[in-house]
Amino acid sequence: MRVMRLGSPQKLENLVLGDLDDPGAPAAGEVRVRIEASSLNFHDYSVVKGMLPTEDGRIPLSDGAGTVEAVGEGVTSLSVGDQVVSVFFPHWQDGAPAIGDFSTTPGDGVDGYARTIVNRPATWFTKTPKGWSAAESATLTTAGLTAWRALFVDGSLKAGDTLLCLGTGGVSIFALQFAKAVGARVAMTSSSDEKLAKTEEMGADFTVNYKSNEKWGKAVAQWTGGTGVDHVIEVGGPATLSQSITATRIGGHIHLIGVLTGIQGEIPTANMMRKQITLQGLIVGNHRQQRDMIKAIDATGLKPVIDKTFDLSELASAFQYEADGKHFGKIAISI
Numbered sequence: 001m002r003v004m005r006l007g008s009p010q011k012l013e014n015l016v017l018g019d020l021d022d023p024g025a026p027a028a029g030e031v032r033v034r035i036e037a038s039s040l041n042f043h044d045y046s047v048v049k050g051m052l053p054t055e056d057g058r059i060p061l062s063d064g065a066g067t068v069e070a071v072g073e074g075v076t077s078l079s080v081g082d083q084v085v086s087v088f089f090p091h092w093q094d095g096a097p098a099i100g101d102f103s104t105t106p107g108d109g110v111d112g113y114a115r116t117i118v119n120r121p122a123t124w125f126t127k128t129p130k131g132w133s134a135a136e137s138a139t140l141t142t143a144g145l146t147a148w149r150a151l152f153v154d155g156s157l158k159a160g161d162t163l164l165c166l167g168t169g170g171v172s173i174f175a176l177q178f179a180k181a182v183g184a185r186v187a188m189t190s191s192s193d194e195k196l197a198k199t200e201e202m203g204a205d206f207t208v209n210y211k212s213n214e215k216w217g218k219a220v221a222q223w224t225g226g227t228g229v230d231h232v233i234e235v236g237g238p239a240t241l242s243q244s245i246t247a248t249r250i251g252g253h254i255h256l257i258g259v260l261t262g263i264q265g266e267i268p269t270a271n272m273m274r275k276q277i278t279l280q281g282l283i284v285g286n287h288r289q290q291r292d293m294i295k296a297i298d299a300t301g302l303k304p305v306i307d308k309t310f311d312l313s314e315l316a317s318a319f320q321y322e323a324d325g326k327h328f329g330k331i332a333i334s335i
Contacts, residue, residue: 001116002335004315006058010050012316015060023119026072031122033084035113036066036134038333039306040322041142041170042258047108048319054108060315061333062088062106064113065128065137075122084125085137086113088145088284093123095286114312116335126290129297135332139304140293142284143170143330147233148293149285150255151178155231159183162229164220164247166236168195171257173305173329175233176202181300187220187229187247195328202305210243217246228252228275238265245272256281305329 001022007014026032038061046052048060065085068078078084088105092098103109106124128137151157161184165172168190179186180203187206188199196207206223210216221228228249234241235258244254245268254277272279296302307327310318311334322331 002312003059003116004061004114004312006048006054006056006060008056010048010054012048012319015048015316015319017313017315020115023117026070026075026119028073029075029121030072030119031068031075031078031084031125032070032117032119033064033125034066034069034117035064035115035335037138037335038063038065038113039135039138039141039143039170040318040331040333042322043102043105043142044107044112045319045322052102052108058107059111059114060107061112061114062086062108063138063141064106064118064335065134065141066335067134069117071122078122078125078127083128083132083134083137085128085290086125086141087123087287087290088141089286090121090124093287097283098286114315114333114335123287126287126294129294132297132303135306135309135334136304138332139170139174139306139330140290144174144304145285145290145293146171146257146282147174147178148296149282149289150233150257151175151231153285153289154280154282155253155255157182157184157231161185161231162224163187163231163233164189164229164244165233166240166244168192168199168328169235170330171235172233173199173202176204177302177305178296181296181302187223189216189220191325198328215243215246217243220247221249224249231255233257236261238262238267241265242268242271245275245277248275248277250275251277253278253280257283306332308332309334 003020106112191211237259239261309332
């Protein structure tokens with residue numbers, strides 16, 4: 001079966017396509033899954049670029065979706081023929097956050113889904129939304145669940161609330177879709193007017209180009225009448241956090257889910273304290289939260305936005321496409 005491995009040193013040029021022995025029948029508690037699709041995240045890019053060191057020969061990609069081909073003894077949650085999608089933290093099934101690193105995350109601490117077949121515990125997967133393709137389902141593991149947890153588990157977003165989403169990557173586009181589905185109002189930022197126009201077509205209520213308007217935080221606050229937004233999906237980190245604080249209302253909630261501009265920097269603590277803002281970091285979510293998200297998707301008929309699909313053999317090109325910021329929404333990988 002096909003497999004993509006990451007050589008040493010970690011860089012795009014050292015992604016090597018090869019063959020892997022068939023794992024055979026699943027053991028007790030396991031399922032055999034034919035992986036049909038994955039999708040790219042900044043976390044995956046960080047691994048293949050060496051920003052997150054991993055073992056030589058690691059199989060990348062944290063997202064995986066496909067079909068159950070066999071079940072091991074004792075498995076009752078899944079059956080042969082089920083369409084399934086992986087979870088980001090396989091050992092975090094429920095409850096409060098239980099892990100603060102990526103030691104158990106597929107594609108990072110353990111081998112991921114850039115391969116044709118895996119035998120893994122049944123608890124490493126959930127069923128997919130009804131009627132979704134494998135490529136569509138693979139967008140949920142990281143990006144979809146991050147947006148879901150931020151808005152509805154940690155943030156309690158409701159109809160009439162205001163939300164600011166930074167950029168037009170996978171998490172922000174999912175957040176836009178989820179928020180509009182419950183009747184919230186959404187502001188979007190981007191450096192591309194073309195991408196902002198696409199978000200308007202999807203229901204965005206306000207857009208601002210952060211390249212042409214460096215004080216975009218103030219512009220977003222003015223859109224709300226001067227009070228500021230209730231929630232912010234903050235993907236940038238140190239270089240954008242100050243503007244996000246400006247855009248947020250007194251008592252608002254900033255969901256820190258990304259570090260695209262770096263892993264450390266200055267925080268305007270006085271302004272954040274004055275406005276009594278909750279700044280919460282989060283990394284994806286647990287098994288139960290993923291199941292809850294999928295129930296909501298089934299109820300609303302929501303569909304993900306996939307910008308482009310690459311074959312597994314083109315994985316390096318797919319990552320370069322991501323790094324160049326050309327995508328709107330998700331990039332899918334056909335396994």
